Structure formats: C-alpha cells, structure tokens
Amino acid sequence: MTLHWPWAWLAAAILIALPFVYRDPYHMHILILILIWSFAYTSWSMMGRFGLVSLGHGGFMGVGAYVTALLWNHLGLSPWIGIPVSLVCAGVLAVIVGYPCFRFRITGHYFVLVTLALSGIVLQIITASRDYTGGSLGFSPNRTKGSSLAALQFDDKITWYLIALGVWAVGLLIWHWVDRSMDRYALEAISEDEDAAAAAGVNVTWEKLKITVISALMTAFAGALYCQYQMFITPDTVSGISVSLQMVFAAVVGGLYVALGPTVGAIITILLAEILRIGFGTKAVGWDNLIYGVLLVLFIIFLPKGILGSTLARIRTWR
Amino acid sequence: MTEIFDIYLLEAVINGILFGGVLALLALGLNLIFGVIDVTWICYAELVMVGMYGMYFLVSVYHVPYWAAAPMCILLVAGMGALLHILVIQPLLSAPPINQLLATGGVLFFLQSFATVAFGIDFRNLGIQLPVLTFAEMNFSYSRLLSFAAALVGMIAVYIFMKRTYTGIAIRAIAQDRQIMALMGVDTRRIYLITSALGGALAGLASCLLVLQYDVHPFVGLSFGPITFLICVLGGLGNFVGGFVAAFVFAEIISLGGLFSDLEWGYVLAFGFFIIMMFVRPGGLLARRS
Numbered sequence: 001m002t003l004h005w006p007w008a009w010l011a012a013a014i015l016i017a018l019p020f021v022y023r024d025p026y027h028m029h030i031l032i033l034i035l036i037w038s039f040a041y042t043s044w045s046m047m048g049r050f051g052l053v054s055l056g057h058g059g060f061m062g063v064g065a066y067v068t069a070l071l072w073n074h075l076g077l078s079p080w081i082g083i084p085v086s087l088v089c090a091g092v093l094a095v096i097v098g099y100p101c102f103r104f105r106i107t108g109h110y111f112v113l114v115t116l117a118l119s120g121i122v123l124q125i126i127t128a129s130r131d132y133t134g135g136s137l138g139f140s141p142n143r144t145k146g147s148s149l150a151a152l153q154f155d156d157k158i159t160w161y162l163i164a165l166g167v168w169a170v171g172l173l174i175w176h177w178v179d180r181s182m183d184r185y186a187l188e189a190i191s192e193d194e195d196a197a198a199a200a201g202v203n204v205t206w207e208k209l210k211i212t213v214i215s216a217l218m219t220a221f222a223g224a225l226y227c228q229y230q231m232f233i234t235p236d237t238v239s240g241i242s243v244s245l246q247m248v249f250a251a252v253v254g255g256l257y258v259a260l261g262p263t264v265g266a267i268i269t270i271l272l273a274e275i276l277r278i279g280f281g282t283k284a285v286g287w288d289n290l291i292y293g294v295l296l297v298l299f300i301i302f303l304p305k306g307i308l309g310s311t312l313a314r315i316r317t318w319r
Numbered sequence: 320m321t322e323i324f325d326i327y328l329l330e331a332v333i334n335g336i337l338f339g340g341v342l343a344l345l346a347l348g349l350n351l352i353f354g355v356i357d358v359t360w361i362c363y364a365e366l367v368m369v370g371m372y373g374m375y376f377l378v379s380v381y382h383v384p385y386w387a388a389a390p391m392c393i394l395l396v397a398g399m400g401a402l403l404h405i406l407v408i409q410p411l412l413s414a415p416p417i418n419q420l421l422a423t424g425g426v427l428f429f430l431q432s433f434a435t436v437a438f439g440i441d442f443r444n445l446g447i448q449l450p451v452l453t454f455a456e457m458n459f460s461y462s463r464l465l466s467f468a469a470a471l472v473g474m475i476a477v478y479i480f481m482k483r484t485y486t487g488i489a490i491r492a493i494a495q496d497r498q499i500m501a502l503m504g505v506d507t508r509r510i511y512l513i514t515s516a517l518g519g520a521l522a523g524l525a526s527c528l529l530v531l532q533y534d535v536h537p538f539v540g541l542s543f544g545p546i547t548f549l550i551c552v553l554g555g556l557g558n559f560v561g562g563f564v565a566a567f568v569f570a571e572i573i574s575l576g577g578l579f580s581d582l583e584w585g586y587v588l589a590f591g592f593f594i595i596m597m598f599v600r601p602g603g604l605l606a607r608r609s
Contacts, residue, residue, distance in 0.1 A: 114552060120546075125587055
C-alpha cells in the first residue's frame with residue numbers, strides 16, 4: 001500500500017464525516033455508486049493484476065444480485081440469508097469453471113474466452129427464466145414499509161453511504177492482505193512462468209483457484225449490494241459481457257497494479273457517464289460506452305499502467 | 320404420435336446442421352486470426368453486426384439487389400478487419416497478448432455503442448421472405464439452406480486459397496513458426512494484414528447470411544459471439560478442423576435443446592457440455608492425449 005497509515009486514517013475520518021456535513025442527495029447517490037462499483041472493480045483487479053484476466057465477472061455479479069433478490073421475492077428469505085446463499089452460488093460457479101481451467105492449464109486467451117462465455121451464459125439463464133426473473137424487463141425486490149434492517153432496505157442515503165464506504169474499505173483491506181501475503185509472490189511467479197513456478201513448489205491450481213474464488217465472492221457481494229441499493233436490476237446492468245468489460249475498462253484506466261487504481265477508474269467512469277447524461281440528456285445514450293471503448297484502446301496502447309499507476313511510478317522516479 | 324415426434328427430431332437435427340455451417344464459418348475466421356497472428360478478436364461478432372447493418376442499408380434503404388450488396392459488404396468488413404489490425408493490433412504486437420485481447424474488447428464496446436448512437440436500438444430486417452421448402456413433412460427455410468451452402472463454398476474457397484496459392488502457403492507457414500518465416504524472406508506485416516482482411520471477409524460473408532435469418536440490432540453480436548468463442552476453444556484455438564467439428568456439435572446441442580425447451584436453454588446446455596468437455600479433453604476435441 002502506497003499510502004502511509006496516518007494519511008489513511010485521516011482520509012477515513014474525512015470520508016466518514018462527509019455525509020454529516022454535506023448531504024445533497026444527488027451527490028450522495030453518485031458517491032454511493034462510485035463506492036459500490038469501486039468495490040466491484042477492486043475485486044476484478046484482485047485476479048486481473050496477476051494476469052488472470054476474467055470476462056466472467058459480469059456473471060458472478062449477476063448471480064449475487066439475482067439470487068439475493070429472487071430468494072427475497074419468491075421465498076421471503078431476508079438478504080441476511082440471501083446474500084450468503086448467493087455468495088455460495090457464485091463461489092461454486094467459480095470453482096466449477098475455474099478448477100478445470102487451472103487444472104488443465106487453460107490460460108491466456110483460452111481462459112478469457114471461457115470466462116467470457118460464462119458471463120454470456122449467466123445472462124442467457126437470467127433472460128430464459130423470465131417467469132421468475134422478469135427477463136430483460138428487469139426485476140425489483142419487494143419493498144418493505146420504510147427502512148428495515150432485516151430486509152436491508154434503507155430510505156436515507158447516509159446509511160447507504162456508510163455501508164458502501166465500509167464495504168469499499170474492506171475491499172481495500174482484502175487487497176492489502178493479499179498484497180502482503182505469500183500468495184502474492186506465488187501468483188506473480190505463476191503469471192511469469194507457470195511451469196517454473198510449479199517446479200519451485202507452488203501449487204499452481206490451488207493458488208489460482210483461491211484468488212479466483214475470493215474475487216468471485218467479492219464481485220457477487222458487490223452485485224447483491226448494488227441490487228439492495230438500487231432496488232431495480234436488469235440482466236444488462238448486473239451481468240453479461242458489457243458489465244465484465246466495464247470492470248476491465250475501469251481497472252485498466254485507473255491502474256491495475258495499485259490498490260486505489262480501480263477506485264480512480266470508478267470515479268472517472270461514473271463521472272463521465274453522469275456528465276454526459278446531464279449535458280446531453282437522452283441524446284447521450286450510447287455515447288459513454290463509445291468514449292469508454294476508444295479510451296480503453298488508447299490506454300492499453302499508450303498507458304497500460306493506468307492513470308494512478310503511471311502517476312505513482314513517475315512520482316517514485318522523481319524522488 | 321411417436322412418428323410425428325421423430326419428424327420434429329429429424330427436422331431439428333437437420334436445422335442444427337444448417338445452423339452449424341454459419342457457426343463453422345465464424346469459427347474458421349476467428350481460428351485463422353488466432354493461428355496466424357496469435358490474437359483473439361473479442362469483437363469478431365461485432366464485425367458481423369457491422370456487416371449486417373451494411374447489408375440492411377444497402378438492400379433496404381438504397382435498394383441494391385442482394386447479390387450485388389453481398390460482395391460490397393464482404394469487402395467492407397474485410398476492410399474493417401484490416402483497419403482493426405493496423406490501428407489496434409499492430410501497435411500492440413510486442414505487448415502481452417492479454418493487452419491485445421482487451422484492446423479488441425474496447426473495440427467491441429466502441430462498435431456496439433457506435434451502432435446504438437448511429438442507428439438506435441430498433442430491430443431491423445431486410446424484409447426478404449424466402450420460401451420454405453417442405454420435404455417429407457419437414458420444413459426448412461431456404462434462407463438456412465442458402466446460408467449453409469454459401470458457408471460451405473466460403474470455407475472451401477479458403478481451403479483452396481491456403482493450399483494452392485503462395486500467400487496461403489506463407490500464412491500456414493507463419494502459423495507454424497512465427498520467427499523463422501521472417502528470416503525466410505516473408506513479409507510478416509503483409510501476411511498479417513492479408514490474414515486480418517481474410518478474417519474480416521469471412522465475418523462479412525457470415526453477416527450476409529445471418530441477415531437473412533435474424534433481425535439487426537446493436538447487440539446482435541452477443542447472441543452468437545459467445546458461442547463462437549466456445550466453439551473455438553472446444554475445437555482448440557487455431558485448429559481449423561477442430562473448430563469445424565465443434566461448430567456442428569454445438570449447433571446440434573442448441574438446436575435439440577431448443578426443440579425441447581426455449582432456445583436460451585439450448586445455449587445453457589451447450590455451455591454445460593463445454594464445461595464437461597474441458598475436463599475430458601482440455602486441449603480441444605481433436606487434441607492428441609498426452
């Protein structure tokens with residue numbers, strides 16, 4: 001972690017105090033969205049930074065959001081039970097897809113294509129079971145009257161802001177924890193040369209599976225959180241290839257290899273989308289993705305370390 | 320009762336074979352590019368989408384006859400393939416392969432949203448209704464038969480090109496050994512460009528055929544893109560014959576799955592089959608067991 005701890009504590013204090021000083025609902029809404037998506041993007045880059053590029057995270061996010069919401073609407077299970085169940089589902093899915101991939105050395109292009117198909121298939125399943133999920137029209141969890149802790153539904157933005165802030169901070173802590181662990185060195189060795197890493201005694205399959213499951217669980221949690229906050233999900237906003245690519249885009253633009261990189265990416269993408277929406281209204285439909293696409297290509301060609309990554313690297317060389 | 324059921328089953332099997340032709344064409348294009356340039360175009364299905372829009376505008380808006388619009392469209396998509404190579408892949412040739420793949424992901428985003436911005440999200444179709452062939456109580460649309468035949472012709476043409484011409488031989492040689500061929504006096508840049516254009520042309524041909532059966536909209540690529548990637552991985556990336564076989568296997572699964580339930584469940588079934596096959600034959604259908 002590049003931030004020194006006293007600065008981190010100060011930043012945390014400011015972020016916690018913020019809603020009690022300034023509480024414009026629209027700006028709070030944007031902040032909450034940024035925090036939730038930052039968490040999702042951070043969870044993607046947990047494995048993305050080790051060369052495990054997954055385009056299946058849209059699938060995990062969709063599982064997290066839909067399983068939680070479906071259990072609530074159809075079985076009346078509180079999200080307190082629904083979210084763990086959805087996490088288990090996402091974890092099982094990650095193992096089912098990840099284990100054969102890692103066991104049989106399906107890496108690089110192959111891995112990307114397999115995971116890409118995974119997010120496509122989750123989208124198909126959600127659309128196909130339209131009797132339960134509402135298909136492409138979207139799905140709203142049943143509302144309770146007012147705020148309810150049991151149903152994880154809160155009317156005021158401050159509660160949501162604090163929840164999202166906490167989750168985001170936990171995401172960074174998990175990043176930090178992986179960053180300091182032996183697994184990080186094992187995974188870096190694997191991303192350089194799998195055979196050499198295996199020869200050096202690294203359990204390649206196990207290490208990869210571990211980070212994949214952690215990443216999938218976090219992504220599914222982000223999906224469930226997003227669903228509980230927005231109270232409306234469609235297959236296209238929480239699953240599918242475009243969501244996966246959006247994660248890649250934000251992580252690459254912000255910086256894959258630094259802890260706060262995905263957060264910077266989330267700030268840039270969400271602000272860009274909002275500015276376009278306010279500036280051009282309904283005429284802007286599609287424009288944000290158009291700009292994302294061009295920027296993604298340009299960043300990968302000219303600035304593969306991302307904005308924050310490159311800035312930090314430059315500061316380090318100045319010193 | 321059982322007899323009628325069998326007829327439906329046979330119809331689904333044959334329709335699956337016909338559908339497999341177009342899938343095999345798409346898989347061939349993707350495999351060609353992967354085998355030669357070692358790059359995966361995530362946006363391959365989106366090139367097809369552009370081609371379908373091209374066909375729609377040429378035929379429905381400018382009233383160009385179908386047989387004249389098709390070659391123009393193939394050229395258009397071939398040009399786009401070459402352009403994609405020059406603008407995106409060439410600067411990244413020495414970068415890690417994942418970066419090239421992600422950059423084409425950016426192109427996917429770009430093409431989808433460009434189509435949304437330019438043409439809106441309406442579903443459009445050519446309005447050409449080809450007659451339906453009825454044979455032994457089974458119905459096959461002529462558009463499917465035509466697609467299958469054209470896809471076969473396209474694949475045979477590529478095969479002859481690869482076997483008989485100097486450029487084709489150079490392409491196959493590069494697929495075998497990238498470094499040596501440059502030393503042998505083959506202009507790799509030129510070969511890469513030709514391969515990209517050829518891959519684009521195959522996508523263009525596929526778009527001319529798919530536009531007969533499906534409506535065009537900006538996200539149409541998503542309905543056959545993922546399945547094409549599954550086919551290529553199942554057949555073994557870069558393995559032309561494997562891709563060909565896998566295309567028909569998948570088409571049958573989707574077609575038969577669609578017979579018993581929704582089409583989407585056919586796709587889900589295909590994915591399940593794919594996961595199982597990864598355990599059994601991780602190197603692709605035709606890979607030798609080591």
